[in-house]
Amino acid sequence: MASQWKELTQYRSLGISLARRDFKVRYAQTKLGTLWALIQPLLSMAVLFLVFQRALQADTQSIPFLSYTLSGLIFWGFFNYNLSQGAASLIQARTMLQKIYFPRILLVLSKSLVASVDLIFVLILFVFVAFADAHFTLFSLGSFVAALLMSFFASQGLALWFAALSLRFRDLQQIIPFFAQMLFFLSPIAYSPELWHTALNEKFQILLYLNPMMGILEIWRAGIFELGFSANINGISVSIAFSLALFLSGWIYFQKVERKMADLL
Amino acid sequence: MKKALEIQGISKQYRIAGKEHFWALDNIDLDLGQGEVLGLIGANGAGKSTLLKILSRITAPTKGQIKVYGKMASLLEVGTGFHPELSGRENIYLNGSILGMSRASIKARFDEIVDFAGVSRFLDMPVKRYSSGMFVRLAFSVAAHLDSDILLIDEVLAVGDADFQKKCLARMEDISKAQARSIVFVSHNMGAINSLCDRVAWINQGKLQATGAPNEIIEQYLGGLEQLNADSNPAERSDREGDGRARFQQIEVKAKDGSKLIKSGESLELSLAWESSAQAKEIRLELHLFNSRGNYLSSFQHQLKGDQQKAQLSIPELPLMSGRFFFNAHIYLDGIRADFLGRACYFEVLSDEWQQNEVAVQRQNPGVEIKNSWQS
Structure with missing residues (x-):
């Protein structure tokens, strides 16, 4: 582990270069360019507003719908980008993997840098939209950092697993978009997690917290909207523990198969 | 000499379809001194590239295991990782x-890299708009300025125009001689291997066949190819035509000094020997020259008395491009064909100016060099 760490620091320029490449290439030759980083969440918001607010009248814990949903999209966007881009990163870089050696894990990890830039855009948007509803305190900053770390560990953990396994089982590449969509609906982005309390038996509720987004959003909203923890500490602990377990196990598995990767492509 | 790299008992097994296994490399021991240029030669699929892939991790x-003393960088294909939009x-x-x-x-080497590639005017243009020559020059230039102690290079010189080729060779020479850095160089181009390497290792079917001075090993390797392509002894071949009154016993190509290194523009000696079982007044020899793709290039004829049993063809200034060629040989006794051997004798032509005719090299269909000049 120590020698790996040393190698990663030697190659840190590569992580940054890969992220720059992804960022520049993504909006290359588009007319609106980086504005898309704002347009996408705005469009999502519009649809979510129609479905969850107008049609379903979902509860949002007494917070105005737009502020509430946007607070969720900040982390969902980050989580989703890491998961889907990270999971596909090895297969996309297949010629590089067959021709050049470098720590492969950087392909996956560097996606977080790109996702962070998006996150900052949405965060700025959020500050404007939720100016009246949010509480910008030290506590909310703490909850932001905690939620960000958890999002990083959980999404990277999943991405590492998917990326490494999908070299052997290409079918996984088909599952990833579907898996991400499933997580989106299971995550209380545009609705209150309290809805689950009435909808599900208590025994099953704890299982819901295996979805890291449950814990992430509760921690973050507890801070920014001063909501307090609506659910139990148990659930959140499950989310935290599971996120860390995903990351650690994903990292270890990834390292284990790293040297065989070129042969599997 | 201090070592830069030690390869100890390296083997690599691949699984092909189901339970069948195949050893791409079998127990290779090899080392590389500091500042040394080691050439790897061998037929396609012999394991050269697998070895480079293992070395580059x-x-x-x-x-088996590999000990590396210093920082290693590989240049297995220039331009890998380039993004067209950037x-x-x-x-x-x-x-x-x-x-x-x-x-x-x-950053510290940026100007050097740009100068070497000669693309300073186009630095801010997306590389998808570069000509392929510019692209390759830039890609090689980045790789040539790596600050590694050991450089692994696989067939990169097959690209770029003639001037740039020379620059690359000079750069590689500079890397090994002036900067005392080591190079492992894989190529099918015997001319490049011969002029660039200090030592050559021949890999044959996953095994290390021989190592030594470039001249010797290349000759052995080409000799081996000859055996592979035609029976070692023309006398024993059964795929012949003619009425059998005469049989070729020996067909051999050599340079004037007796070596198998035949160079473009220098002499070639072909010796023929045969035995005949019938009396004849007159013998006619007919040789046809083809390139490795089987394209006809030229013919040679000779008439001699019926009691002769050998002959020698001399070509003082061989006007062939670098590449592989072969002769078909016929012998006629009194006007009737007695023996014919197809692909009777293979030989490889090296050229010191092996990239001079870039367009021709790219066709991989070696032909003749014609002296010429232009007016305009």
Whole structure:
């Protein structure tokens, strides 16, 4: 582990270069360019507003719908980008993997840098939209950092697993978009997690917290909207523990198969 | 000499379809001194590229170990990791960092890299708009400025125009001689191997066949190819035509000094020997020259008395491009064909100016060099 760490620091320029490449290439030759980083969440918001607010009248814990949903999209966007881009990163870089050696894990990890830039855009948007509803305190900053770390560990953990396994089982590449969509609906982005309390038996509720987004959003909203923890500490602990377990196990598995990767492509 | 690299008992097994296994490399022991240029030669599929992949850590060996003294960088294919949408400048940073350089050291060498590639005017243009020549020059240039102690190079010189080829060769020479860095160089181009390497290792079907001075090993290797392509002894071949009154016993190509290294523009000696079982007044020899693709190039004829049993053809200034060629041989006794051997004798032509005729090299269909001049 120590020698790996040393190698990663030697190659840190590569992580940054890969992220720059992804960022520049993504909006290359588009007319609106980086504005898309704002347009996408705005469009999502519009649809979510129609479905969850107008049609379903979902509860949002007494917070105005737009502020509430946007607070969720900040982390969902980050989580989703890491998961889907990270999971596909090895297969996309297949010629590089067959021709050049470098720590492969950087392909996956560097996606977080790109996702962070998006996150900052949405965060700025959020500050404007939720100016009246949010509480910008030290506590909310703490909850932001905690939620960000958890999002990083959980999404990277999943991405590492998917990326490494999908070299052997290409079918996984088909599952990833579907898996991400499933997580989106299971995550209380545009609705209150309290809805689950009435909808599900208590025994099953704890299982819901295996979805890291449950814990992430509760921690973050507890801070920014001063909501307090609506659910139990148990659930959140499950989310935290599971996120860390995903990351650690994903990292270890990834390292284990790293040297065989070129042969599997 | 201090060692830069030690390869100890490296083997690599691949699984082909189901339970069948195949040893791509079998117990290779090899080392590389500091500042040494080691050439790897061998037929396609012999395991050269697998060995480079193991050395560069792209794939792991099944058995054995490698000791590396210093920093190693590989140049298995120039331009890998370039992104077409990014500008030349951005690609220099991206490619440099993929090859293991830090941003600071890329920055320090940036001007050198751009100068070498000669693309300074196009630095801010996306590389997808580069001509293929510019692209390759830039890609090689980044790789040629790596600050590694050991450089692994696989067939990169098959690209670029003639001037740039020379620059690359000079650069490689400079890397090994002036900067005392070591190079492992894989190529099918015997001319390049011969002029660039200090030592050559021949890999044959996954095994290390021989190592030694470039001249010797190349000759052995080409000799081996000859055996592979035609029976070692023309006398024993059964795939012949003619009425059998005469049989070729020996057909051999050599340079004037007796070696198998035949160079473009220098002499070639072909010796023929045969035995005949019938009396004849007159013998006629007919030789046809083809390139490795089987394209006809020229013919040679000779008439001699019926009691002769050998002859020698001399071509003082062989006007062939570098590449592989062969002769078909016929012998006629009193006007009736007595023996014919197809692909009777293979030989390889090396050229010191092996990239001079770039267009011809790219066709991989070696032909003749015609002296010429232009007026305009």
